Amino acid sequence: MLFRIKKNKLLLPSNQLFKLIFIMNFQAYQHHFDSILNQSIQSPPYDSEEFYSYVKLNQTRQNRWLKKGVIETDIINSILSIDEPQEWLLITEPWCGDAAHSVPFIIKLASYNSLINVTIQLRDSDSEIDNYLTNGSKSIPKLVVRRQNEDLFHWGPRPEAAKILVTDLKNNNADLHQIKEALQKWYNEDQGKSIQQELLALLQGS
Secondary structure, three states, X not given: OEEEEXXXXXXXXXXXXXXXXXXXXXXXXXXXXXXXXXXXXXXXXXXXXXXXXXHHHHHHHHHHHHHHOOOOHHHHHHHXXXXXXXXXXXXXXXXXXXXXXXXXXXXXXXXXXXXXXXXEEEOOOOOOHHHOOEOOEOOOOEEEEEEOOEEEEEEOOOOHHHHHXXXXXXXXXXXXXXXXXXXXXXXXXXXXXXXXXXXXHHHHHO
């Protein structure tokens, strides 16, 4: 059986696995970043200087998009038209570079409608990621949109154009550094437009 803890409450089992899933809101997720960076958390992988550096960089990127990211009018209207409660589940981790560019826009979108409740699961802490694999891998971030405990759709781990970019680079034997550099450039130039367009299409089709 699967139990989930939310707001200090133990939720009812939803399948035949037995594990605890801890759910946090976005404020707690931001605090998790701070705990890693002030070294209150030093458990793997954050005992590694490399992962510590990822978190520091991702916090900067995330905060930049939270402050400067522009939300387009058409998706604002779609969000405002939601008239039933929805649960937006984000499965992510502070070390994830793609998440630093996508999570802020998801949070900003959800803020336009009080009927949307965003919760976050850490992928590596007994999350639901096994139900939302990408080609068999636990790629993140993943957004799962639910209504009355039913999945309407899920999105992730990155916009389609970014997926194609990474695939092309791998096919041309680009190394990890080249892929990360090209992907960062793509996110900076895209400015969150692709994720908004893709989520708009999914919302309209749900």
